[in-house]
Amino acid sequence: MDERSRQRQFEDQFLRQLRARAQALLRRGIPADQFQLETLPDGIDGVRATLTRLEKYDRNLLEQLPGTRAVQLRFQRRVFGPFYKTVSRLRAQTLSPIEELVANTPTQPVGREQVLDALARYELLPQRERPMAAVFASATGFTAEAKALVHGGGKPTLILMGGRLDGGWDVELPAVLKQSPWAKLFELESQDERLKRLLYHLDKNLSQLESRGLSVPELAEQLGLSREETEELVRRACRQDSRLLTVVHEGTIHLCRSPLAEESNTMSLRSWIRKLLRLKPTVGEQVRALTAERVRLEQQRHEVDQRLTALEGEERDAVERGAAAKSDAERKQLAGKLMRTRRDLRRVRAQANVYTQQIDILGTHIHHLTLAEQGKRIELPRAEELTREAAEAEQMMAELAANADLAAGIEVGAQSPLMAEEEAAIMEEFKQAAAQSASPTAQKAPTPAVGEKTAPPATEKSKARPEMT
Numbered sequence: 120m121d122e123r124s125r126q127r128q129f130e131d132q133f134l135r136q137l138r139a140r141a142q143a144l145l146r147r148g149i150p151a152d153q154f155q156l157e158t159l160p161d162g163i164d165g166v167r168a169t170l171t172r173l174e175k176y177d178r179n180l181l182e183q184l185p186g187t188r189a190v191q192l193r194f195q196r197r198v199f200g201p202f203y204k205t206v207s208r209l210r211a212q213t214l215s216p217i218e219e220l221v222a223n224t225p226t227q228p229v230g231r232e233q234v235l236d237a238l239a240r241y242e243l244l245p246q247r248e249r250p251m252a253a254v255f256a257s258a259t260g261f262t263a264e265a266k267a268l269v270h271g272g273g274k275p276t277l278i279l280m281g282g283r284l285d286g287g288w289d290v291e292l293p294a295v296l297k298q299s300p301w302a303k304l305f306e307l308e309s310q311d312e313r314l315k316r317l318l319y320h321l322d323k324n325l326s327q328l329e330s331r332g333l334s335v336p337e338l339a340e341q342l343g344l345s346r347e348e349t350e351e352l353v354r355r356a357c358r359q360d361s362r363l364l365t366v367v368h369e370g371t372i373h374l375c376r377s378p379l380a381e382e383s384n385t386m387s388l389r390s391w392i393r394k395l396l397r398l399k400p401t402v403g404e405q406v407r408a409l410t411a412e413r414v415r416l417e418q419q420r421h422e423v424d425q426r427l428t429a430l431e432g433e434e435r436d437a438v439e440r441g442a443a444a445k446s447d448a449e450r451k452q453l454a455g456k457l458m459r460t461r462r463d464l465r466r467v468r469a470q471a472n473v474y475t476q477q478i479d480i481l482g483t484h485i486h487h488l489t490l491a492e493q494g495k496r497i498e499l500p501r502a503e504e505l506t507r508e509a510a511e512a513e514q515m516m517a518e519l520a521a522n523a524d525l526a527a528g529i530e531v532g533a534q535s536p537l538m539a540e541e542e543a544a545i546m547e548e549f550k551q552a553a554a555q556s557a558s559p560t561a562q563k564a565p566t567p568a569v570g571e572k573t574a575p576p577a578t579e580k581s582k583a584r585p586e587m588t
Contacts, residue, residue: 123220126185129258129282130213134190136307137211137254141192148303151194151206161240162189162212169217185258186215191250207301210250210275212237214257228281229257231264241275252296254278254305266291278305285316289343310352314359316342317352321374331417332366332375364407366414375414378489379406402492406485413481420474427471430464 141154166187170180181187189212195203214233219226234255241249253275260281269277269291276296281289290305308316320341321328339349353374357363361380366373379402400408437457444450500508 122223122226123183123185126213126215126220126226126258127183129256130185130188130215133213133256133280133282133307134188134211137192137304138190140304140307141194144303149194149300150196152197153195153203155193155195157191157193159189159191159210159212161210161237163187165237165240166217170221173218173221175221180221184215184217184220186213186217188212207252208250209252209254209304210241211254211256214255216259226259228260228262229255229265230262231268234261234265234268234277234279238275238277250275252276252278252301254280256280256282258282260289261291269293280305280307283343285319285342286312287316287343310355313342313344313348313352314355317349317356321356321376328374328376329378330414331421332373332414335372335374338374364411366411368415368418373414373418375410377407377410378485379403379492402488406488406492409481409485409488413478413485416474416478416481420471420478423467423471423474427464427467430460430467433460434464 138156141149145154146152163181166184167181170176170184189210192207192209192211193205194207194209196206198204214229214237216226216229216233237255238253241253251274255278257279260283261279266279269279270293272293276293278293278296279291281291283289288307292302292305296302317338320338321333324333327333335346335350335353338353339346342349342352344352350372353365353372356374357365360376362376362378364375364377366375434457437453437460441450441453441457444453
């Protein structure tokens with residue numbers, strides 16, 4: 120799919136989701152009883168003006184470009200009987216980098232000037248037709264200068280919605296609008312779609328998920344959501360996948376994955392009873408507890424590794440500066456600093472080695488417990504059963520092969536003796552016809568009768584002179 124088609128698909132998705140969201144929030148989430156959808160020429164007029172400036176007068180090109188559709192949602196509220204009052208007018212359209220799309224060059228985020236040009240069209244409208252809010256969407260996102268216009272105040276209220284590569288939305292709302300019920304109108308992504316995006320990022324960072332885990336702030340940055348929303352998604356993902364679990368390290372929640380899944384969601388009550396009776400935990404509980412401990416150790420080793428990287432950088436810097444030093448005094452200062460750095464390096468490396476060995480021991484233990492438990496959970500046939508079934512299968516195959524050979528040997532033909540004779544006669548006729556076609560086609564010239572003159576050959580010239588008349 121080329122960039123033009125992708126952005127046209129984004130445009131269709133944005134307008135469709137906005138309409139569906141408005142319909143779902145009527146009389147429940149927003150103060151409106153109905154809305155009217157009107158198609159406007161704002162989008163196609165803007166694209167046509169850009170093409171005119173670029174001296175492109177191809178109608179087919181206009182139909183291929185995105186940003187040609189614009190709509191207005193007129194929200195109304197019932198006041199008395201069949202009478203309605205307009206409470207808000209919202210105009211929505213997508214903004215696309217038309218110049219880059221025409222030139223087939225890499226697209227960039229929509230800038231401040233393009234947003235201002237789109238807003239300037241509304242100033243030419245009569246006061247009663249001007250929108251109260253304008254929402255612009257872009258498949259490539261918006262620049263920081265364009266997003267700053269949202270918080271600048273003024274009319275109409277500006278909302279910018281940028282598409283993310285993982286399918287989500289980057290919504291920029293004014294502070295006043297965030298606190299109003301109308302903010303729910305721009306939550307185009309459902310909880311299931313957000314959960315799907317979270318699982319996508321987990322699969323993308325699988326190695327880190329299974330080692331030291333992913334912290335909630337890291338996931339919130341990748342998803343473009345707040346920490347509270349991300350933490351709620353993490354809890355939901357843990358309920359859906361029994362292998363996922365959360366570990367708290369230094370006040371931060373980390374999401375990790377255990378190699379062994381719980382057998383069912385009712386294990387929590389059994390675990391509580393076993394813990395109350397001080398019984399030995401199940402293998403699944405042991406694996407999850409060991410996984411949580413390993414994640415904490417991984418986090419501690421990661422912190423030590425970061426400190427180790429900084430000390431190694433200081434060591435390299437001290438060596439380079441000592442080599443370039445001009446005086447013995449400077450070399451002496453750098454030598455003392457290098458001694459302290461290397462002393463710290465030895466200590467940090469020893470600490471990292473301890474964490475590594477502990478992680479290796481826990482990983483080995485988790486691996487062995489997982490293998491043993493997975494072998495117990497799947498009931499496999501014993502050797503006696505395998506031998507008996509193999510003998511029965513071999514006997515069945517031998518009987519089947521014998522019956523097939525017998526059936527091939529005693530097969531009765533449907534041809535009668537008379538039909539066989541007729542077929543043999545026809546075959547003999549075919550042979551005679553083939554023999555005749557193989558003989559020379561040109562017959563020899565007949566022998567002339569006695570006293571009959573023969574004409575000279577065509578290839579030889581006659582020596583007789585022509586008669587005189």
